[in-house]
Structure formats: C-alpha cells, structure tokens
Amino acid sequence: MTTLDSSLLERLEALRSKYAASGQELVDFLDGLLEADYLTYWDYIRLDSLLSLQQPRTPHHDEPIFIMYHQITELYFKLVLHELDAALDAPMPGTPEWTPAHADALAEHVRRCTRYFGALEQSFAVMTDGMDRAQFLRFRMALIPASGFQSGQYRMIEMALARLNELVHLDVRADFAGETDPLVLLDKIYWRGGATIAATGEKTLTLKQFEEKYAKAFAERAQRVHGRTLSDRARALEARGELSDSLRDALRELDQQVNVRWPMQHLKTAGRYLAKQPTDARATGGTNWPKYLPPKFQLRIAFPFLWSDAEREAWGTGS
Numbered sequence: 001m002t003t004l005d006s007s008l009l010e011r012l013e014a015l016r017s018k019y020a021a022s023g024q025e026l027v028d029f030l031d032g033l034l035e036a037d038y039l040t041y042w043d044y045i046r047l048d049s050l051l052s053l054q055q056p057r058t059p060h061h062d063e064p065i066f067i068m069y070h071q072i073t074e075l076y077f078k079l080v081l082h083e084l085d086a087a088l089d090a091p092m093p094g095t096p097e098w099t100p101a102h103a104d105a106l107a108e109h110v111r112r113c114t115r116y117f118g119a120l121e122q123s124f125a126v127m128t129d130g131m132d133r134a135q136f137l138r139f140r141m142a143l144i145p146a147s148g149f150q151s152g153q154y155r156m157i158e159m160a161l162a163r164l165n166e167l168v169h170l171d172v173r174a175d176f177a178g179e180t181d182p183l184v185l186l187d188k189i190y191w192r193g194g195a196t197i198a199a200t201g202e203k204t205l206t207l208k209q210f211e212e213k214y215a216k217a218f219a220e221r222a223q224r225v226h227g228r229t230l231s232d233r234a235r236a237l238e239a240r241g242e243l244s245d246s247l248r249d250a251l252r253e254l255d256q257q258v259n260v261r262w263p264m265q266h267l268k269t270a271g272r273y274l275a276k277q278p279t280d281a282r283a284t285g286g287t288n289w290p291k292y293l294p295p296k297f298q299l300r301i302a303f304p305f306l307w308s309d310a311e312r313e314a315w316g317t318g319s
C-alpha cells in the first residue's frame with residue numbers, strides 16, 4: 001500500500017482543522033468531492049445564460065450589435081462599481097482606521113476605473129461606425145421610450161465619484177452649494193432637469209419610468225455615500241496636506257475619462273445617427289440632446305477643486 005506523502009498529510013490536517021472550526025467532518029466533504037463533477041468553463045462563467053440575453057425587438061441585422069454593446073457597457077459599469085464600492089467602504093482619511101496603505105488602495109481603485117472607462121471609450125466605434133444608419137433609424141423606433149439615459153449603474157457611478165452638490169443641475173447648482181441633505185440634492189440632480197420638457201415642466205416618460213424603477217435605490221445610495229464619495233476623500237486628503245501627486249493625477253485622469261472623453265465619444269455617436277435629417281431626430285428618451293449631452297453644458301466635474309478656474313471653464317471644449 002502506498003502511503004500519503006507529508007505534503008498531502010499536511011493539507012489534510014489543514015482541511016480537518018478548517019472544517020472542525022465550524023463543527024464539520026472533513027470526511028463528509030471528501031465524500032462530496034468524490035461525487036462532484038469537474039467544473040467546466042461554460043458553467044463557471046454561466047455562458048449559456050449570458051448568450052441567451054440578446055432578444056432583439058426587430059429583424060434588423062444590426063439590432064443585436066446595439067443590444068450587445070449596451071450589455072458589454074453595463075458589465076464594464078459593474079466592474080467600475082465593484083472598485084468604487086470597495087473604495088467607499090474603506091475608512092475615511094483622518095479617521096483612526098485610515099493608514100497610508102488605504103491611499104495606495106484608493107489610487108489603484110481609481111486607476112482601474114479609468115482603465116475600464118478607457119476601454120469603453122476606445123471600443124465605442126462599435127456604435128459610432130459599426131451600424132448601418134438607416135437600419136438604426138428604423139429599429140430605434142421600436143425601442144421608444146427606452147434610452148441609455150435609464151442606466152442606473154451610470155448614475156450610481158457618478159454618485160460614488162462626485163458630491164451630490166456638484167451634480168445639481170447647473171442652473172441652480174450655486175443655490176445648493178451649502179445644502180447638506182442628500183435627498184434634497186438628489187431631487188435637483190442634473191438629469192432630472194435634462195429630461196423635463198422645458199415648455200410644460202412635465203417629466204418625459206423615460207424619466208418617469210426611470211424614477212419608478214430606481215427612486216428608492218438612488219435615495220438609499222445617496223444617503224449611503226453622503227460624505228464618503230471619492231470627492232469627499234480627496235478633499236479630506238487635500239485639507240490634511242496628504243493628497244499625493246500620483247493620487248491627484250489619477251483622480252484628474254478619471255474625471256476627464258468619465259466626464260469628458262466617454263461623454264464626447266457618446267455625443268459623437270448621437271450626432272452621427274440623430275443629427276440633421278433634415279432636422280435633428282428626437283432621441284428615444286426625449287431629451288433635447290444637442291443641448292443636454294455636451295459635457296461643456298452639463299459641466300459635470302467630480303473633483304472641481306483639482307482643476308484650475310481656466311480648466312473648469314474650458315471643460316469639454318477640447319482646449
């Protein structure tokens with residue numbers, strides 16, 4: 001009879017202690033292993049489920065491209081939130097739990113988010129150049145009033161980055177600079193104004209649907225992140241003279257990537273499909289998109305204190 005070598009015995013002993021700690025018997029788990037099948041790639045990543053999620057509403061060849069690229073984007077948004085949630089859960093600078101290692105971890109979260117948004121910016125040509133315009137203009141009619149405007153993850157990303165005071169609609173932002181109630185601020189957030197019909201003050205159907213689905217989640221999120229956003233963290237570090245040059249650069253890069261470069265690529269795409277035919281096409285979400293989408297009009301800046309007056313004034317103009 002062959003004997004078990006010492007390295008195997010060591011592992012068995014480690015496993016025995018692991019299970020004993022929760023009152024379990026190692027032998028039962030070994031029996032389970034004998035019964036279990038090998039894992040496969042397709043089961044591990046739930047491939048069949050993933051590939052069953054594309055359900056076009058029209059027979060146009062290019063509609064699946066539109067669906068899949070939105071799904072790809074939402075997965076990237078999920079990756080971004082995965083990093084931002086970890087950053088939000090970490091101790092705040094200035095508290096006893098905060099250590100310099102937390103600053104390094106924060107910088108790494110920030111760099112990963114920039115990388116994900118960078119990948120999205122680079123791949124946006126799948127939309128900008130990769131669909132037949134005539135087909136797009138037809139299949140989009142079957143999607144009204146759905147719009148990327150209704151991406152809940154996108155809104156949660158911006159709520160994790162910026163203080164809500166800085167996401168208030170530009171027309172009234174100055175009036176709410178000192179407001180501290182996150183729910184009051186959420187009520188004035190820029191996209192609510194963007195999807196309200198100016199002449200009547202009525203909300204678009206896209207906005208009504210969006211609020212119905214996410215109002216509670218956004219309110220919870222607004223309260224959870226209040227005072228803990230990346231912007232609050234960077235401010236706290238800055239105030240203590242502990243904001244390193246590398247973290248400052250990483251935050252500025254993220255701000256540009258999320259709030260200028262990706263939106264500009266998206267705007268270019270909206271322009272290609274919707275501009276002048278002979279007049280600008282109405283967006284499926286019903287915003288006045290040439291006025292609503294450009295970063296220079298929204299002036300959404302996650303970390304305004306990291307930019308000079310001149311840089312903020314030139315936001316989204318490419319200069």
Ligand code: HEM
Pocket residue numbers: 069070073074127136147148149150151154191266269270271273274283284285286287288289292293
């Ligand atoms: C042909 C492709 C696309 C066109 C023509 C387009 C057009 C538009 C338009 C016109 C809006 C303004 C809201 C409205 O009135 O509907 C909008 C908003 C938005 N779209 Fe797209 N879009 C496209 C692709 C995408 C993709 C792939 C995503 C990824 C999820 C996306 C995400 C968003 C987001 C997050 C908003 C809200 C932006 C904000 O509030 O500042 N869009 N889109």
